Structure formats: structure tokens, C-alpha cells
Amino acid sequence: MSLSLRWPRTLASQLSLIFLVSLVLAHGLSFSLQFYERYESAKSTMLGNLESDVSTSVAILDRLPPAERAAWLPRLERQNYRYLLGDGEAGVPIDPKRVPIAVRSIDDAIGQDYAVTYTNVPGPKPHFQGHLKLADGAPVVIDVFPAAIPYALWLPVVLLLQLGLLIGCTWLAVRVAIRPLTRLAQAVETLDPNVHAAHLDESGPTEVAYAAAAFNSMQDRIAVYLKERMQILGAISHDLQTPITRMKLRAEFMDDCIEKDKLWSDLSEMEHLVREGVAYARSVHGSTETSHRIDLDSFLDSLVFDYQDMGKQVELSGKNAAVIETRPHALRRVLVNLVDNALKFAGAAELVVGSTADGQLSVKVLDRGPGIAEAELAEVMKPFYRVESSRNRSTGGTGLGLAIAQQLALAIGGSLVLSNRDGGGLCAELRL
Amino acid sequence: MEHVDHILIVDDDREIRELVGNYLKKNGLRTTVVADGRQMRAFLDTTPVDLIVLDIMMPGDDGLLLCREIRAGKHKATPILMLTARNDETDRIIGLEMGADDYLTKPFAARELLARINAVLRRTRMLPPNLVVTETGRLLGFGRWKLDTSARHLLDQDGTMVALSGAEYRLLRVFLDHPQRVLNRDQLLNLTQGRDADLFDRSIDLLVSRLRQRLLDDAREPAYIKTVRSEGYVFSYPVEILGAQS
Numbered sequence: 276m277s278l279s280l281r282w283p284r285t286l287a288s289q290l291s292l293i294f295l296v297s298l299v300l301a302h303g304l305s306f307s308l309q310f311y312e313r314y315e316s317a318k319s320t321m322l323g324n325l326e327s328d329v330s331t332s333v334a335i336l337d338r339l340p341p342a343e344r345a346a347w348l349p350r351l352e353r354q355n356y357r358y359l360l361g362d363g364e365a366g367v368p369i370d371p372k373r374v375p376i377a378v379r380s381i382d383d384a385i386g387q388d389y390a391v392t393y394t395n396v397p398g399p400k401p402h403f404q405g406h407l408k409l410a411d412g413a414p415v416v417i418d419v420f421p422a423a424i425p426y427a428l429w430l431p432v433v434l435l436l437q438l439g440l441l442i443g444c445t446w447l448a449v450r451v452a453i454r455p456l457t458r459l460a461q462a463v464e465t466l467d468p469n470v471h472a473a474h475l476d477e478s479g480p481t482e483v484a485y486a487a488a489a490f491n492s493m494q495d496r497i498a499v500y501l502k503e504r505m506q507i508l509g510a511i512s513h514d515l516q517t518p519i520t521r522m523k524l525r526a527e528f529m530d531d532c533i534e535k536d537k538l539w540s541d542l543s544e545m546e547h548l549v550r551e552g553v554a555y556a557r558s559v560h561g562s563t564e565t566s567h568r569i570d571l572d573s574f575l576d577s578l579v580f581d582y583q584d585m586g587k588q589v590e591l592s593g594k595n596a597a598v599i600e601t602r603p604h605a606l607r608r609v610l611v612n613l614v615d616n617a618l619k620f621a622g623a624a625e626l627v628v629g630s631t632a633d634g635q636l637s638v639k640v641l642d643r644g645p646g647i648a649e650a651e652l653a654e655v656m657k658p659f660y661r662v663e664s665s666r667n668r669s670t671g672g673t674g675l676g677l678a679i680a681q682q683l684a685l686a687i688g689g690s691l692v693l694s695n696r697d698g699g700g701l702c703a704e705l706r707l
Numbered sequence: 708m709e710h711v712d713h714i715l716i717v718d719d720d721r722e723i724r725e726l727v728g729n730y731l732k733k734n735g736l737r738t739t740v741v742a743d744g745r746q747m748r749a750f751l752d753t754t755p756v757d758l759i760v761l762d763i764m765m766p767g768d769d770g771l772l773l774c775r776e777i778r779a780g781k782h783k784a785t786p787i788l789m790l791t792a793r794n795d796e797t798d799r800i801i802g803l804e805m806g807a808d809d810y811l812t813k814p815f816a817a818r819e820l821l822a823r824i825n826a827v828l829r830r831t832r833m834l835p836p837n838l839v840v841t842e843t844g845r846l847l848g849f850g851r852w853k854l855d856t857s858a859r860h861l862l863d864q865d866g867t868m869v870a871l872s873g874a875e876y877r878l879l880r881v882f883l884d885h886p887q888r889v890l891n892r893d894q895l896l897n898l899t900q901g902r903d904a905d906l907f908d909r910s911i912d913l914l915v916s917r918l919r920q921r922l923l924d925d926a927r928e929p930a931y932i933k934t935v936r937s938e939g940y941v942f943s944y945p946v947e948i949l950g951a952q953s
Contacts, residue, residue: 513764517720520814524726527817546814569868573861573921580872580917598867603860 287453294445302437322380325356329417330384332358337409344413356419363404363416366394377419381405391417455483459490466494505556512553519546551675554608555658558682564602566687571597575626575638578610588623589614595628597636599707605683609691612680613640613703620644621700636707643700652693656681712828713737713754717747717773718762718790727760730817731824744768744776751782758824761807762790778806786827790815830898846949847883849942850931852922853949854883861921874899875921878914882932882942891939915940 283289332351336344336358344360351358356377369378378393385391389407396402405417462475474494475487523542529535575591582589610626617624621644631637647655647662654660658678677693680703684691689707696702714736718724724740731738739756741747744767747759759777763770774787789810808827811820847854853862859876861869871879881890881898890898892911899911915932918924924931933943 516813517723521720521722521726523814524723524730524817527730528726542814567868568866569870570863574868574870576921577870577872577875580875584872584874603868603870 286456287449290449290452291445294448295442298441298445299438302441306434318376322376325377325380326384328353329356329381333385333389333407333409333415333417336415337411341411341413355421356417359416359418360413361416362414363394363406363418364396366396366404369393369395369403375403375419375421377421378403378405381417381419455479455486459486462490466497508553508556512549515545515549519549548673551673551679555675555679555682558605558608558679558686564604566600566602568598568600569603569606571595571599571628571636574603574606575610575628578607578614579626582614582618582624587618589618589626590624591626591628593628595630595636599636601687601707605687609680609683609687609689609705610638610640612676613705616640616676616703617642617644617701631706638705638707640703640705641696641700643696643698646695646699646701647693649695652695655693656691711735711737712757712824713739714758714760714824715747715750715756716740716760717743717765717770718760719743719765720762723762727817727820731821734821736821736824744773747773751777755782756785758786758788758828760788760790760820760824764791774807786831788820788823788827833894833897847946848949849883849886849944849946854879856880869921871921872917874914875918878911878918882940883946886942886944886946889935889938889941895939911940 283292335347335351339347348358348360369375374393381391385407389409391405391407393403393405396404400420402418402420405419406414407417408414458475474491477484477487477491479487519542523539523546526535526538526542529538572594579589579591614624614626617640621642623642625641627639627641629637629639651662655662656677659674660678661674677691681691684705687707689705692704692706694702694704714731716724716727716731716738718727718740719742721742724742728738728740739750739754741750743765761770761774768776770789774789777783777785777787786808787806789807791810791812808831809823811823845855845857847856851864854860855862860871863869877899878895881895895911899914916926919926919929919932922931931942931944933941935941
């Protein structure tokens with residue numbers, strides 16, 4: 276397994292990484308400098324003390340009568356070194372390349388008066404010993420335990436606390452910087468010009484407030500454009516409906532002939548197109564319809580009965596007993612468009628209620644018509660797209676039925692999937 | 708002398724109102740056409756009519772306002788048929804809520820208008836309702852159910868919408884308009900024939916059983932729609948007008 280260090284992908288982790296690494300480095304650097312400086316000064320003080328102390332102590336031992344020397348030893352003992360009478364422990368000579376500093380200090384202090392030899396004593400607590408002989412020939416050992424510079428026990432705790440503080444501050448700073456961005460991204464993602472969406476909060480740091488204000492005004496502009504477009508469409512359709520009404524009424528005064536029938540069907544086609552066009556624009560624009568809790572079984576039953584009462588072959592199978600929250604007119608329109616399509620191409624439709632593998636509610640509208648070529652399945656949902664067999668005017672499609680159904684399915688939080696059935700025919704599945 | 712139904716047509720488009728007027732005249736009705744609310748009021752002050760055809764989209768006082776005005780005045784029993792320009796559910800709901808008896812979406816065929824006019828006239832003449840639903844009372848309550856007469860669906864105790872097919876709604880509405888009254892199959896068939904008169908061919912018995920199912924009514928021990936042997940059916944539950952939607 277290779278451990279590859281990759282540049283993190285999220286802005287939050289990138290910023291955190293930069294902040295944290297630079298802060299820890301800067302902090303570590305200043306800490307090391309301070310530590311080194313303290314170490315140097317402590318060392319020179321300590322060695323200075325060692326020099327004068329060792330020369331004094333050895334002089335005292337030298338002048339004391341041999342019988343009193345042992346009693347003085349504890350008084351001369353210091354934290355890092357002590358004096359012993361005798362030859363000391365066996366050791367190895369000190370490597371001349373790695374002579375401890377303390378050796379030099381001792382040499383400086385007493386080297387002129389006494390011949391001192393040094394040995395290292397390895398072991399669990401390595402130390403070194405300086406062997407010398409006093410004026411009366413008695414051996415004395417200076418036993419030195421080199422120790423690190425003493426530091427307070429709370430130091431690591433403080434260091435850890437500082438590290439924690441750094442991490443905390445970094446996290447806070449990154450969060451403050453990232454949050455408005457996340458909020459903006461969410462707002463853009465959920466931007467639905469049809470619903471009058473809530474404006475972004477324009478408070479906060481200047482840059483954030485500016486971005487929020489820009490977003491809000493963009494949202495307003497989109498809403499205005501859409502509204503304008505809808506008004507234009509609405510006006511056109513309304514103004515078309517009046518002349519179509521007049522023409523239809525006039526046609527009814529004509530004597531029965533082929534021309535009258537043709538005029539009539541042309542007018543009906545025009546009327547249908549105007550109506551579907553407005554319906555499509557409305558479905559894109561969303562609906563002002565409020566959602567309602569509905570009993571799905573009775574909803575589908577009533578839809579199917581309405582068709583059956585008109586002598587159409589529409590059957591319903593499956594029960595769900597679900598109560599769903601939805602916009603009933605939009606849902607009805609989706610299903611009516613799908614059933615109308617099935618009736619147009621196959622003469623009969625079958626509705627099947629069930630649920631998908633992931634627990635979604637599914638209403639399938641099935642037919643045994645010609646189906647749709649696989650390549651065209653996605654295309655037919657586009658407005659004004661008609662499959663080849665439907666271009667034939669006799670079927671009289673506007674190419675909007677499926678587009679409306681898909682738009683409305685999205686608007687009510689569902690999805691529409693078309694597929695060809697085994698054995699021929701189309702399956703239009705609405706998932707909620 | 709035989710009574711000829713007098714239809715008042717209110718539409719701001721001169722051609723449409725004249726074409727409609729002529730068509731209806733040709734089919735044996737008496738018609739008067741006016742262009743706006745002012746003319747309508749002036750005419751109604753002197754002459755009562757049998758039915759008013761009212762366009763919704765008109766400059767000045769629109770059809771909804773006029774409809775409400777008629778329902779509040781001395782002609783409140785006169786049936787009204789609305790013409791709406793948009794094929795929008797909300798228009799229909801508002802129109803019916805304002806007290807119209809039926810509606811037709813423009814562009815419409817004159818023969819369909821004629822059929823609707825005849826159906827509305829027949830409905831209101833044949834059996835005047837015991838219960839008159841007004842603009843303010845669009846919810847009818849009975850037992851555990853409420854019927855929303857403008858959106859045309861049932862609401863159960865929890866407010867969950869239970870949909871009705873067109874025929875089911877019309878049948879239930881006939882029952883609710885005539886509670887405690889035994890209705891025979893012919894009456895029910897005639898009163899139920901509304902919008903899709905020529906297409907509606909289900910038998911009343913089938914429709915009643917469907918409606919009972921919808922109301923969760925036990926057919927052997929029905930609480931709402933009782934069978935009266937060899938006569939017909941009666942809606943035996945008390946019905947109350949609940950007012951605007953809660």
C-alpha cells in the first residue's frame with residue numbers, strides 16, 4: 276500500500292492545512308529560538324558555577340584532615356555531581372572527540388594543580404568520573420551526572436494547550452470564511468425562480484454581504500424575466516382564444532360539408548396547441564397550487580373511473596393505501612397526459628401502483644402500443660418533439676404532453692421514467 | 708302559450724355574444740345579449756330571465772363580481788353559466804365558489820353550450836334542492852365526511868383529500884342537495900347528467916355502490932345512502948353547510 280500525500284480537495288481542508296502548518300512552524304521556530312537562547316545562558320551560568328565550586332570543594336577536601344573528609348562529602352554534594360573517596364567505578368576512557376563540556380570546566384578549575392583522568396561509566400544512568408589524587412595521595416572521584424537543562428513539568432502541557440488553541444482558531448477562521456460560500460452554493464443549487472425563494476441574509480463581512488446582495492438581485496431579475504415571459508404567453512393565448520371562439524361559432528353556422536369538418540378540426544388543433552402551450556409554460560413556471568394530503572387509492576380510482584365513464588379502456592391494478600402530500604391537480608395532469616398518450620397510441624392503458632426497490636412510490640402507465648425507439652426515449656420528453664409515427668397529423672399531438680408531464684413530475688418532487696416493455700409497448704413510470 | 712326559455716348573454720366581445728345569441732335563437736331559445744354589467748343590471752331590473760351566460764374576463768365589472776352580485780340580489784335563484792377564458796383550475800374553483808351552476812372554457816362549441824344550458828335548466832327545474840349552497844357555504848358536512856363543493860373532493864376527519872370521479876361527485880351532490888328525500892333511478896340519472904351527458908352511461912346502481920365504497924359505507928348496513936326497495940335511494944344522514952374552508 277502506498278501512502279500518497281495528496282493535496283486536499285476541499286477549500287476548507289486546504290485553508291486549514293495552510294493555516295495550521297504555517298502557524299505551527301512559526302510557533303515552533305520562535306519556541307526553538309527562545310529555548311536555545313535559554314539553554315546557552317543557563318549553560319554558561321552553570322559551567323561558571325561548576326568551575327568555582329569544583330576548585331573550592333577540591334581545595335577544602337585537600338586541606339581537611341583525612342579523617343574528616345568523609346563527613347564533609349554530603350555538604351559538598353550538588354544536584355549533578357558529588358565527590359567520592361576512593362578509586363571510583365571501573366569505566367572506559369572518554370573518547371577525545373566527544374568530551375563533555377563539564378570536563379573542560381573542571382580542567383579549567385583544577386587542571387593546573389591536579390592531574391585528573393576521566394572515565395565514562397556506562398549503564399542505565401551513564402555518567403562520567405574524574406579521578407585525581409589529593410596532595411596527601413588520597414584518591415578522590417568527582418562523579419558527574421550530566422543532566423539536561425531542567426524544565427518545568429507544566430511546559431509540555433502548555434505546549435499542547437497552545438497547539439490545541441492553534442487548531443481551534445484555524446477551524447474557527449476557516450469556518451467563518453467558508454460558511455457564506457457554502458450558503459451561497461446551497462442557495463444557487465436550490466434556486467427555483469418559480470417559487471418565491473427567500474432572500475439570502477445580506478449581513479456579515481463586506482465581501483459576503485456583497486455576494487449575497489448580488490445573488491439576491493440576480494434572483495429577482497430571473498423572477499422578473501420569467502414573469503414577463505409568462506405574461507406574454509398568457510396574453511397571446513388569451514388573445515388567440517377569442518378569435519378561435521369566434522371562428523368556431525361561425526363554423527357552426529356553416530352547412531354541413533367536408534370543408535366545415537376540416538375547418539373544425541383545424542380550429543380544434545389550434546385550440547389544443549394554445550392550451551398545451553400555456554400549460555407547458557405554466558408547468559415550467561411552476562404552480563401556485565398548494566399541496567394537499569391525498570388518499571392515493573381513491574385518487575387513482577376516480578381518475579380511472581372518469582376514463583371508464585367516457586368509454587375508454589383504462590384499468591387500474593394494485594392498491595397502496597398510501598396517503599401522500601402532493602399537489603393534486605399537477606399529479607392528475609401528469610397521469611392524464613400519460614394515459615392520454617397511451618390511449619392515443621395503443622387504444623388502452625393500464626395503471627399499476629407499487630413501490631420501487633428503494634421505497635419510492637411508483638405509478639406505472641402501461642400500454643401495448645408501438646413503444647418508442649430506445650434512442651428517442653430521452654428526446655420525447657423535450658417540448659415539441661414528436662416521434663416519427665406521431666408526426667402524422669391524424670394523431671394530432673402537439674409534442675408537449677410528455678414535456679408537461681415531466682415538468683410537473685419534477686415540480687411535485689417526483690421523476691418520470693420511460694421504458695419499453697417486454698413484449699412491446701411503453702411503460703411510463705412516475706416515481707414519487 | 709308554451710314557455711320559451713329566456714337566456715341573457717353577457718360578453719364584452721360583440722361578435723361572440725351575437726354569434727352565441729343567434730345560435731341559441733336558431734335552436735328555439737329566446738335570447739338577449741348585453742355587453743357589460745351596467746347593461747345587464749338595467750335589463751334584469753325590468754325583465755327576469757331563465758338563465759344567465761356570463762363571461763369572466765370583462766373590462767369593468769368582471770364576471771365573478773357580477774355573479775356574486777346576482778347571487779346576493781333578487782335574482783339569486785337564476786342559474787348562471789360561466790364562460791372562462793383560461794383553462795385553469797383556479798378559475799373554475801373561483802367561478803363555482805362564486806355561485807355559478809356550471810362553466811365552459813373558451814373556445815367552446817356552440818352546441819356544447821346549448822347542451823349545458825339545457826342540462827342546467829333541467830336540473831334546477833326538475834327538483835329544486837332542499838339545500839342551497841351559497842358562496843359562503845362551500846363545505847358540506849355529513850357524518851365523518853366533508854364535501855368541498857368547489858374543488859369537488861371529499862375530506863375525511865384528518866383533512867386528507869379523497870378524490871371523486873366526475874360521476875361520483877355529481878351523484879353525491881344530488882344526494883346532498885336533497886337529503887332525506889327518496890330519489891328514484893330516473894330522477895338520479897337525470898340530475899346526475901351534467902357535463903358529459905351524452906357520454907355518461909353507467910347505471911345508477913353501480914355508481915351508488917362505488918360511492919358507498921368511497922364513503923366506506925357498508926352496503927348491507929349503509930349509514931349514508933339507504934336503498935328504498937322498489938323506489939330508489941335516500942340520503943338518510945343529516946347534512947349541514949359548514950361555510951368556508953377551515
